Amino acid sequence: MLEQLLIFTRGGLILWTCKELGNALKGSPIDTLIRSCLLEERSGEVSFNYEAYTLKWTFHNDLGLVFVAVYQRILHLLYVDDLLNMVKESFSEVYDPKRMSYDDFEETFRQLRKEAEARGEELRKSKQVGKGLGSVKKQGQVAKSGLDGGSKQSNGESGGGSKKDDGDGDKGKVGSLMMMMTNGNHANDSDKTDDFVNGKENTTDNVVVDPSKLLKLRSKGVRGRGGVRKIDSIGNKSSKVTAVEPPKKATKKNRVWDDAAPKQVKLDFTDSVGENGNGNEEHVDIVAADQGESMMDKEEVFSSDGESEGDDDDDDEARSDEKPEAKKKGWFSSVFQSITGKANLERTDLEPALKALKERLMTKNVAEEIAEKLCESVEASLEGKKLASFTRISSTVQGAMEEALIRILTPRRSIDIMRDVHAAKEQRRPYVVVFVGVNGVGKSTNLAKVAYWLQQHKVSVMMAACDTFRSGAVEQLRTHARRLQIPIFEKGYEKDPAVVAKEAIQEATRNGSDVVLVDTAGRMQDNEPLMRALSKLINLNKPDLVLFVGEALVGNDAVDQLSKFNQKLSDLSNTGTTRLIDGILLTKFDTIDDKVGAALSMVYISGAPVMFVGCGQSYTDLKKLNVKAIVKTLLK
Amino acid sequence: MDNLEDLKIVVEQWSNQGIEYLQKIPPFQLYAAIGVLLLTTILLLSFRLARRTNSNTVLLSGLTGSGKTVLFYQLRDGSSHQGTVTSMEPNEGTFVLHSENAKKGKIKPVHLVDVPGHSRLRPKLEEFLPQAAAIVFVVDALEFLPNCRAASEYLYDILTNANVVKKKIPVLLCCNKTDKLTAHTKEFIRKQMEKEIEKLRASRSAVSTADIANDFTIGIEGEVFSFSHCSNKVTIAETSGLNGDTIQVQDFIREYIKP
Numbered sequence: 019m020l021e022q023l024l025i026f027t028r029g030g031l032i033l034w035t036c037k038e039l040g041n042a043l044k045g046s047p048i049d050t051l052i053r054s055c056l057l058e059e060r061s062g063e064v065s066f067n068y069e070a071y072t073l074k075w076t077f078h079n080d081l082g083l084v085f086v087a088v089y090q091r092i093l094h095l096l097y098v099d100d101l102l103n104m105v106k107e108s109f110s111e112v113y114d115p116k117r118m119s120y121d122d123f124e125e126t127f128r129q130l131r132k133e134a135e136a137r138g139e140e141l142r143k144s145k146q147v148g149k150g151l152g153s154v155k156k157q158g159q160v161a162k163s164g165l166d167g168g169s170k171q172s173n174g175e176s177g178g179g180s181k182k183d184d185g186d187g188d189k190g191k192v193g194s195l196m197m198m199m200t201n202g203n204h205a206n207d208s209d210k211t212d213d214f215v216n217g218k219e220n221t222t223d224n225v226v227v228d229p230s231k232l233l234k235l236r237s238k239g240v241r242g243r244g245g246v247r248k249i250d251s252i253g254n255k256s257s258k259v260t261a262v263e264p265p266k267k268a269t270k271k272n273r274v275w276d277d278a279a280p281k282q283v284k285l286d287f288t289d290s291v292g293e294n295g296n297g298n299e300e301h302v303d304i305v306a307a308d309q310g311e312s313m314m315d316k317e318e319v320f321s322s323d324g325e326s327e328g329d330d331d332d333d334d335e336a337r338s339d340e341k342p343e344a345k346k347k348g349w350f351s352s353v354f355q356s357i358t359g360k361a362n363l364e365r366t367d368l369e370p371a372l373k374a375l376k377e378r379l380m381t382k383n384v385a386e387e388i389a390e391k392l393c394e395s396v397e398a399s400l401e402g403k404k405l406a407s408f409t410r411i412s413s414t415v416q417g418a419m420e421e422a423l424i425r426i427l428t429p430r431r432s433i434d435i436m437r438d439v440h441a442a443k444e445q446r447r448p449y450v451v452v453f454v455g456v457n458g459v460g461k462s463t464n465l466a467k468v469a470y471w472l473q474q475h476k477v478s479v480m481m482a483a484c485d486t487f488r489s490g491a492v493e494q495l496r497t498h499a500r501r502l503q504i505p506i507f508e509k510g511y512e513k514d515p516a517v518v519a520k521e522a523i524q525e526a527t528r529n530g531s532d533v534v535l536v537d538t539a540g541r542m543q544d545n546e547p548l549m550r551a552l553s554k555l556i557n558l559n560k561p562d563l564v565l566f567v568g569e570a571l572v573g574n575d576a577v578d579q580l581s582k583f584n585q586k587l588s589d590l591s592n593t594g595t596t597r598l599i600d601g602i603l604l605t606k607f608d609t610i611d612d613k614v615g616a617a618l619s620m621v622y623i624s625g626a627p628v629m630f631v632g633c634g635q636s637y638t639d640l641k642k643l644n645v646k647a648i649v650k651t652l653l654k
Numbered sequence: 655m656d657n658l659e660d661l662k663i664v665v666e667q668w669s670n671q672g673i674e675y676l677q678k679i680p681p682f683q684l685y686a687a688i689g690v691l692l693l694t695t696i697l698l699l700s701f702r703l704a705r706r707t708n709s710n711t712v713l714l715s716g717l718t719g720s721g722k723t724v725l726f727y728q729l730r731d732g733s734s735h736q737g738t739v740t741s742m743e744p745n746e747g748t749f750v751l752h753s754e755n756a757k758k759g760k761i762k763p764v765h766l767v768d769v770p771g772h773s774r775l776r777p778k779l780e781e782f783l784p785q786a787a788a789i790v791f792v793v794d795a796l797e798f799l800p801n802c803r804a805a806s807e808y809l810y811d812i813l814t815n816a817n818v819v820k821k822k823i824p825v826l827l828c829c830n831k832t833d834k835l836t837a838h839t840k841e842f843i844r845k846q847m848e849k850e851i852e853k854l855r856a857s858r859s860a861v862s863t864a865d866i867a868n869d870f871t872i873g874i875e876g877e878v879f880s881f882s883h884c885s886n887k888v889t890i891a892e893t894s895g896l897n898g899d900t901i902q903v904q905d906f907i908r909e910y911i912k913p
Contacts, residue, residue, distance in 0.1 A: 024884070030723040030741030052740040057774050082743065118735045423772050432773075432807055436857040
């Protein structure tokens with residue numbers, strides 16, 4: 019049964035709640051929905067899970083209204099989307115911006131609900147098969163086409179919906195799935211859905227599909243597509259089907275070699291030197307603070323190119339080159355429409371513009387799934403809106419996308435590290451930063467840059483060499499420490515990194531260092547034992563900041579890396595505080611000219627802000643992320 | 655000398671030609687053209703002046719969950735209707751304050767803007783700052799201590815904004831939710847905010863010369879920060895959005911936007 023149905027404006031005022039279902043909701047699901055889903059540009063998703071509830075929503079973009087339905091998660095109500103749509107239509111007839119209370123809507127709602135429930139019952143009982151099982155692009159899009167189908171009062175004939183999807187072609191999802199919105203559905207139908215899901219294109223027996231089961235099956239079946247199955251899992255830590263784990267390779271050697279014989283032949287050639295090495299290393303020149311200001315503190319000077327308005331003509335030309343025929347007609351009619359100011363934006367109008375925008379984002383190295391989700395979210399926010407006169411559809415879409423991008427890249431919390439360091443100093447404990455990432459992204463180099471920057475601001479830093487695996491890692495850090503004249507805590511190779519880190523923090527507390535920078539070994543996100551070791555380090559030492567180091571050259575793999583890291587950290591954490599990735603350090607930014615999309619993919623998938631950007635290989639090459647410049651580059 | 659004379663002759667020739675040309679145009683068109691030019695310049699100037707001196711915009715800002723939208727609707731309608739949720743967009747309105755509806759005579763309406771407090775929507779505040787005549791910074795007096803740092807950072811960003819400093823926009827620090835029993839007093843809140851801003855001042859201005867985070871620094875060097883050090887006026891008030899006790903905010907608004 020429905021728990022609650024709310025209607026509120028985008029400005030935050032609740033216009034109507036159902037008095038009949040007067041149950042008070044536990045917690046604050048609506049606020050959480052807004053903060054972690056709608057404002058995170060995930061409004062293209064189908065539903066949102068919060069504790070014991072599932073929430074579904076729809077927008078009326080023209081009037082600026084949001085309709086949200088809340089129900090118990092264990093019940094799989096399928097008439098909710100249909101109900102939301104009907105409520106949307108009937109409410110928009112009654113809506114008046116001046117009116118604040120809509121008590122008479124209660125009656126209308128009761129009728130609508132009866133209708134929707136009845137329809138659901140009918141379809142559940144009937145043996146009619148879901149028509150037209152054309153392959154569908156994504157479940158979210160199916161939901162929308164279903165919504166349109168519902169609004170056209172097509173009586174559960176999702177054939178109307180499937181026609182929309184014809185143009186999308188096969189995208190090879192598990193089976194060809196058509197979600198029947200208005201089906202009531204129960205467990206006794208699930209065995210039929212299993213058959214259905216096993217890849218039969220056109221079945222004529224009754225196939226009543228349950229979307230939530232679909233999600234599970236889909237996640238099980240489609241494995242290698244990158245790690246994005248349910249984005250909200252990162253925020254919610256809900257129990258979910260994890261991907262099939264790679265089988266433990268029998269050949270993987272232990273990190274610590276136990277055999278007695280090779281022990282004598284160990285490959286550690288480090289000279290036995292003290293912490294501040296003397297002897298034959300005196301000729302290393304001490305750099306101190308002479309390299310000038312770190313770029314973190316410099317003003318960003320970037321030439322303001324012409325505003326995006328001026329680029330529109332170029333865009334049109336470029337696009338028309340790609341797809342001459344269809345585009346020319348589309349351009350002309352869009353110009354005509356822009357002058358007359360067409361009534362409402364339809365999905366079909368938005369599609370070409372959004373497709374072009376998605377292509378453009380992908381050429382800028384944004385991961386494909388992220389671009390897809392973003393476009394869906396922008397579509398959800400623009401559909402039904404009135405087009406202002408003298409604006410083209412493409413410029414409206416561009417404006418909406420720009421806003422969405424700025425919103426994503428703006429950090430959710432303050433990234434003022436100095437302030438955090440001071441706060442930790444007051445509590446007389448060191449501020450611990452752990453650098454994690456895959457192999458070869460630049461953790462040790464950027465650790466040195468961060469140490470240099472902190473040192474310039476009169477913060478005492480200590481390095482902890484917890485990369486006890488890679489040959490030369492400890493020496494590398496030792497050299498950096500000597501050049502910057504900061505203490506380093508090391509224990510050599512083949513030690514347990516978690517224990518080394520713990521001792522380093524104790525040492526820092528003893529000698530009064532403000533910040534401890536912990537370097538870890540690079541590891542692939544699929545490597546189970548190494549990820550376990552990492553989460554042991556984090557659980558044991560409870561750092562203040564877990565910084566994920568990712569290179570800007572990465573493409574679609576960024577999504578996989580970050581989601582798997584987060585997933586492993588949350589799965590293997592102790593009960594109580596679960597630490598996830600708190601910030602991102604983007605490296606090798608100088609090697610990409612304008613293909614800055616990796617920043618967007620990483621921020622979107624993890625929700626963590628980009629705290630530093632590494633743009634070179636010397637100590638001063640560390641910057642802050644300039645959100646406006648990145649957005650401009652992405653949309654150019 | 656010859657060159658000068660030559661120049662003079664050329665200039666004279668040009669001016670003669672120009673005068674001849676002007677005389678050729680029928681006088682009506684000429685006057686019309688000049689009239690249109692004058693009119694447009696006068697209009698532009700008057701718009702620019704009007705916007706600057708007679709701005710009647712008041713901004714409601716603060717962290718998310720502090721009660722801005724409730725306050726907005728209280729000021730406008732006298733009640734917060736059925737409750738609010740986190741705002742995704744600003745609420746704007748130009749109206750006469752609700753309690754003044756009873757007064758007779760022509761009162762100047764106030765353009766009130768409720769800017770969402772969620773950190774992702776922070777850039778929206780900067781769109782509205784240039785036109786603001788006064789700012790009300792709403793603080794949740796009930797859940798003050800957990801949010802103290804975030805609130806003071808936000809307030810610090812506002813107080814060091816270029817627009818606010820240059821135009822000396824007055825700020826009201828409004829402690830909301832004072833109807834609850836465990837809400838803090840305004841004196842306590844004031845002292846805590848001053849302490850936090852002092853720490854922020856130390857950490858942000860101890861950076862190098864090009865501090866790109868904030869445009870200006872506030873307060874006097876060497877002294878502990880206090881709101882009286884700000885060049886624009888900062889005052890404190892207590893309100894309760896749910897109860898409708900918003901009299902102090904209304905007084906503040908009317909102080910700066912003359913009826």
